[in-house]
Amino acid sequence: MADGSIGLWTVPLAVLGGAIRVSTPFLFVSLGECITERSGRINLGLEGTLVMGAMSAYGISYVTGSPWLGVLAAGITGALLGALHAGICSLPRVNDVAVGIALMLFGTGLAFYLGKPLIEPTAPRLPAIDFGWWSDVPQVRAALRVNVLFLIGLALAPILYWAFRTTRWGLLIRTAGESSDAARAMGHSVQLIRLRATMVGGFLAGIGGSFLSLFYPGSWNEGLSSGQGITAVALVIFARWDPLLCLWASLAFGGAAALGPALQSVGVTSGYHLFNAAPYILTLAIMIVTCSPKRTLTGAPAELSITR
Amino acid sequence: MTTEAADSAEAVGTIAPAADPGFLRRHGGTIEYVLIPGAALVGALVVFGIFVAMFGKNPLDLYFYMYYGAFGTWFSWQNTLTRAAPLILTALCTALPAQLGMVIIGGEGALLIGALSATSVALALQGLPPLVVQIAMVVAGVIGGGSWIMLSGGLRQYRGVNETISSLLLVYIALAILNHLVEGAMRDPASLNKPSTREIGAANMIGTIPGTDVHWGLVFGLIAAIAAYILVYHTVFGFAARIAGGNIRAAKIVGLGVDKLILTVCFLAGGAAGLAGMVEVAAVQGRTNANLAAGYGFTGILVAFLARQNPLAIIPVAILLGGISASGGLLQRRLGLPDASVLVLQGIIFVFVLASDALYGRIGLLKGKS
Numbered sequence: 001m002a003d004g005s006i007g008l009w010t011v012p013l014a015v016l017g018g019a020i021r022v023s024t025p026f027l028f029v030s031l032g033e034c035i036t037e038r039s040g041r042i043n044l045g046l047e048g049t050l051v052m053g054a055m056s057a058y059g060i061s062y063v064t065g066s067p068w069l070g071v072l073a074a075g076i077t078g079a080l081l082g083a084l085h086a087g088i089c090s091l092p093r094v095n096d097v098a099v100g101i102a103l104m105l106f107g108t109g110l111a112f113y114l115g116k117p118l119i120e121p122t123a124p125r126l127p128a129i130d131f132g133w134w135s136d137v138p139q140v141r142a143a144l145r146v147n148v149l150f151l152i153g154l155a156l157a158p159i160l161y162w163a164f165r166t167t168r169w170g171l172l173i174r175t176a177g178e179s180s181d182a183a184r185a186m187g188h189s190v191q192l193i194r195l196r197a198t199m200v201g202g203f204l205a206g207i208g209g210s211f212l213s214l215f216y217p218g219s220w221n222e223g224l225s226s227g228q229g230i231t232a233v234a235l236v237i238f239a240r241w242d243p244l245l246c247l248w249a250s251l252a253f254g255g256a257a258a259l260g261p262a263l264q265s266v267g268v269t270s271g272y273h274l275f276n277a278a279p280y281i282l283t284l285a286i287m288i289v290t291c292s293p294k295r296t297l298t299g300a301p302a303e304l305s306i307t308r
Numbered sequence: 309m310t311t312e313a314a315d316s317a318e319a320v321g322t323i324a325p326a327a328d329p330g331f332l333r334r335h336g337g338t339i340e341y342v343l344i345p346g347a348a349l350v351g352a353l354v355v356f357g358i359f360v361a362m363f364g365k366n367p368l369d370l371y372f373y374m375y376y377g378a379f380g381t382w383f384s385w386q387n388t389l390t391r392a393a394p395l396i397l398t399a400l401c402t403a404l405p406a407q408l409g410m411v412i413i414g415g416e417g418a419l420l421i422g423a424l425s426a427t428s429v430a431l432a433l434q435g436l437p438p439l440v441v442q443i444a445m446v447v448a449g450v451i452g453g454g455s456w457i458m459l460s461g462g463l464r465q466y467r468g469v470n471e472t473i474s475s476l477l478l479v480y481i482a483l484a485i486l487n488h489l490v491e492g493a494m495r496d497p498a499s500l501n502k503p504s505t506r507e508i509g510a511a512n513m514i515g516t517i518p519g520t521d522v523h524w525g526l527v528f529g530l531i532a533a534i535a536a537y538i539l540v541y542h543t544v545f546g547f548a549a550r551i552a553g554g555n556i557r558a559a560k561i562v563g564l565g566v567d568k569l570i571l572t573v574c575f576l577a578g579g580a581a582g583l584a585g586m587v588e589v590a591a592v593q594g595r596t597n598a599n600l601a602a603g604y605g606f607t608g609i610l611v612a613f614l615a616r617q618n619p620l621a622i623i624p625v626a627i628l629l630g631g632i633s634a635s636g637g638l639l640q641r642r643l644g645l646p647d648a649s650v651l652v653l654q655g656i657i658f659v660f661v662l663a664s665d666a667l668y669g670r671i672g673l674l675k676g677k678s
Contacts, residue, residue, distance in 0.1 A: 044472065044473075084659075088659065088662060088663050091663060091665070091666035092666050093665050093666055093668070094662055094663065094665050094666055095411075095662070095665075097411050097472055098411065098613060098662050099659075099662050101411075101413055101472075101609060101658075102610075102613075102655065102658035102659050102661075102662050103655075103659070105606060105609075105610065105651065105654060105655045105658055106652070106654075106655025106656065106658065106659055107655070108651065108655075109648050109650075109651025109652040109653075109654065109655045110648075110651075110652050110655065112646070112648030112651060113646050113648040113649055113651070113652045116646040116648065226480065227476070227477070227479075227480045230473065230476050230477070231477070233473065234470075234473045234477065237470070237473070270492065271488065272488075272491075273484045273485075273487040273488040273491065274484055274485070274488050276484060277480060277481050277483075277484030277485075280477045280480045280481050280484075281481060283477055284469075284474060284477050284478070284481070287463075287467075287469045287470075287473070287474065288463060288467050288469055291467050291468040291469045291470075292467065292468050293465065293466060293467060293468035294468075
């Protein structure tokens with residue numbers, strides 16, 4: 001009955017809910033990638049990190065009974081994959097884009113291999129905070145059931161923005177990304193800075209993965225992530241390596257990704273698969289509009305191979 | 309099989325110099341291109357052996373079943389070659405743009421669009437002589453896949469959009485288009501559990517090479533790889549492409565039409581992957597459905613990198629990786645390994661191959677100092 005009373009309002013509500021719910025993995029991966037790319041290296045392997053994070057979070061949560069230990073395990077797994085990426089990239093003449101592709105395939109394969117026994121069992125999931133208590137409409141309440149990880153991500157974006165501008169660590173990362181010679185002249189090891197930046201990036205991407213398996217959709221299967229990781233990497237590029245813009249872009253993406261299921265719930269089923277591809281189409285469209293062959297993007301770290 | 313390859317490579321390296329002292333100086337580079345990827349492959353197999361040993365499986369059993377499932381019998385050879393056919397074609401999708409310095413990883417998308425185009429044409433031309441339908445399918449597959457990757461190339465050249473990311477996004481978009489059409493406009497009402505298009509008809513299938521169970525797609529792949537090799541290394545066009553890949557400003561200064569080069573190469577690359585899609589429809593599936601997204605496009609990236617983007621080297625590497633995926637079924641049945649073990653091994657090989665890039669020019673023996 002409540003469903004009938006709000007009618008087509010279901011769609012914008014579901015999109016709002018999606019913007020909050022679906023955006024969290026985008027948010028964590030893009031913030032992580034933002035740190036890595038600011039240090040002058042691109043990690044395309046975060047798609048694999050996301051899936052590995054989802055699998056290890058689910059496994060640890062199932063074994064220990066604590067979803068938060070799962071989140072931690074996902075972060076550590078992500079940091080290890082980040083260290084692997086940085087380690088291989090620090091060898092001479094190794095291309096960071098290619099290593100990213102390799103780790104994307106490796107991470108996904110490893111997660112499917114180790115996750116085989118986890119498809120059946122149900123692991124404890126992360127709790128949600130009910131911000132919709134004031135409303136009687138179930139759709140509003142569903143849209144406003146917010147996970148703590150989203151709030152952490154929400155807080156992390158301005159913190160990173162501030163940290164890049166004012167802290168010693170932020171300056172070091174940006175120096176390594178803008179001119180490795182300058183960082184070296186100051187007596188810092190560029191490889192070490194990039195190793196740490198890639199590990200932190202991997203840590204955040206792993207946590208993004210834990211959200212997928214422990215909150216929404218909230219189970220482990222092999223179709224869990226289909227390109228969210230790579231979309232988030234693209235998102236950093238048109239967010240101009242700015243953590244605050246990453247936040248807005250992630251919210252827009254979450255909304256776009258929720259469009260397909262939302263329309264399906266009100267009976268529009270014909271273009272279901274096309275609406276599901278909305279985030280990818282949106283990414284491509286925004287990249288076409290914002291990129292230009294004549295100039296490098298404003299805000300692009302000068303050392304980044306992908307923009308040169 | 310891989311250890312044999314490495315052994316023979318070492319044999320070349322150690323026996324030949326005795327006969328000819330200048331041999332290493334002249335062929336050191338070529339030997340490196342065999343020896344280093346070979347060593348990376350062996351290293352990856354060792355690490356994978358340790359990995360399965362941690363799960364209580366005997367690594368020696370693993371190597372035996374891998375060899376047996378890939379190259380042990382005539383049956384497994386045929387299975388291997390059948391899988392190698394699309395891999396050769398999708399590897400070209402990464403290797404050709406690589407000559408221009410581009411990293412295209414969207415072969416899977418071009419494969420799907422090629423399959424969809426080929427199927428549509430075959431369904432539209434029902435009743436015509438099979439040869440006409442088959443030729444039309446090849447043309448449609450090549451044009452479909454070619455345009456798909458040309459889109460990435462054009463976006464890079466005219467809009468400055470990174471081709472690696474755009475080509476990967478196009479994979480997901482291609483999959484959505486395929487699912488949309490297969491479950492909607494092109495659906496065969498009789499396909500209940502697995503939405504599919506109607507069948508292209510038994511007469512229009514391209515069939516197998518006489519005396520084998522290997523379909524003609526393998527020959528398509530071999531011809532495409534050899535043609536690509538000639539194009540890259542023995543034509544002015546390929547020379548121009550390699551100049552542009554080495555230094556784009558130099559290419560512009562000497563007056564090469566870089567735009568046209570990039571678009572043409574991307575079209576040919578996507579065309580190869582589109583042809584792989586056509587082959588999968590016309591030789592294996594007989595129709596288009598989600599089964600086509602079997603990951604050939606992604607394994608093709610690995611093949612191209614392992615072959616160091618050389619179109620001719622793609623052929624043996626594709627057979628090798630076709631063999632690894634062919635042995636996956638046997639590993640599942642005999643050792644109880646999950647089907648994803650092939651993916652893990654591929655990932656480990658990829659990591660080792662990239663890390664081995666650091667070794668080129670550093671092996672003292674091969675610098676001619678022997």
